[in-house]
Amino acid sequence: MLRLLFVAIVAVLVAESIQTLADPTEKPDTTGEAELEVREYAAATEEPDTTEEAELEGRKYSAATEEPDTTEEADARKKRAAATEEPDTTEEAELDIRRKRDAATEKPDTTEEADARRKRAAATEKQDTTKEAGLEQLKPEGLKPDIGILPIFPCYQPNIKCWTKWFDRDDPSGTGDWETLPSLRKENPGKICPNPADIEVVTLSGQSVSQAGEKIFKMDTTLGFICLKKDQPDKKCMDYKVRFSCSQPFCDDGVCWTKWFDRDDPSGTGDWELLKDLKKKHQICDTPLYIEAMTTGFLTPAGSTGQKFYVYNPTEGLVCRNKDQKWGKCRDYKVRFGCKC
Incomplete structure (x- = not known):
């Protein structure tokens, strides 16, 4: 009896289920709709994934607030300093130190310097054999040249x-x-x-x-x-x-001076202002008592130039040789002679 009752209940339930599925007016199953609405609501209201958002926000915050890399900061500081601060004096200081060290320790090679001077003199100086020969004719035997003796003004003939x-x-x-x-x-x-x-x-x-x-x-x-x-x-x-x-010049006799003469310049072997050459073109007494010489440019007395003279006396004139000078060059001189009036 109970078995028949259980079967009847099951049959009724199955029938109702078939009828529900077959009834067109019955409301649709709201399970799917509810699930869809839940999903839409969740999509509209739920907060984004905090993991990704945190990571993204962290990057943005870091980009806005974190300090730049120290290397880039150092480069930027250098650029700003180069634009505003005074130029770096490191190279200038180093150069100054080198110069002082060289000046204090380095000694010039006098041998090479002397050789170089001799070579320059040999390359530029032309031996004027005519002048040399003329000078030797003027010199009595045994008479040494006046080289190395600085003149005292006015220069006079000591034997008179x-x-x-x-x-x-x-x-x-x-x-x-x-x-x-x-x-x-x-x-x-x-x-x-x-x-x-x-x-x-x-x-x-x-x-x-x-x-x-x-x-x-x-x-x-x-x-x-x-x-x-x-x-x-x-x-x-x-x-x-x-x-x-x-x-002379302590004599009581009157002395008359000639005009100034400048017949030569030191472009060759030196400056040759010989009396015998000057007398060919100018009127000069046969036996001058005095001679006076000075430079043509700044009118410096010959005795104040510090140069050496191969010849300097009133009876021969003046000869300055380039090779006798410390710097290998004579200055340009002019001369005049003092004669008895």
Whole structure:
């Protein structure tokens, strides 16, 4: 009986299920619709995957806030510094150090320098045999050239002697008549030569010492002249004047100067201002007493240039050779001669 009842219930349930499926008016199954709505709602409301969002937001935040790589920062700082700060003096300091070190430690190779100078001189200098020969003809045998001697102005011929003017600095009113060289030089600077060859003494009336007959305490070229009253029988000295034998330019004679001559320049072996050559074109006395020379540019006296002269005297003229100079070159000189008027 129970078995029949269970079968009947099952049959009813199956029938209802068949009827539900077959009934066109029955509402559709809302299971799928609910599932679809759930999905749409979830798509509209659910938050995105926090893992990816966190990763993306982290990247954006890092890009906006994180400090740049130190290498790039250093490069940027260098560029900014190069644009604004003063130039780097490292190279300049290094160069300065090298120069100081070289100047302090490096010594020039004097041998190579000397050889180089000789080669340059040999390449540029032409031997003027005519000038050399002419000079040798002027030189007496055994006479050495004037090389290495700097001229003193005005230059004169030492073997020509003359007398200075007369000097009378004292009178015999005191202890006697004192015409001493130290006092005369002090009162007459440049008028008496350093080493007079002779002395001459006369009275103001023109009597010589021997004619005056007085006893003379001193009369020489070192001290000068002294007459003492105490040495005289009448205790009186006559009034004397003195003069000295010197070379030019201490003579009392008048001297006339020629014009300036510049016949040569130092482009060859040197500057050759020889008297014999100058006399061919100009009127110059046969025996000049003086010679004076200076540069043509700045008018520097020859004695102030520091150069050496192969010849420098009034009877031959001036010769400056390039090879005798420290820097291998003479300056350009002009000369003039002093003759007796």
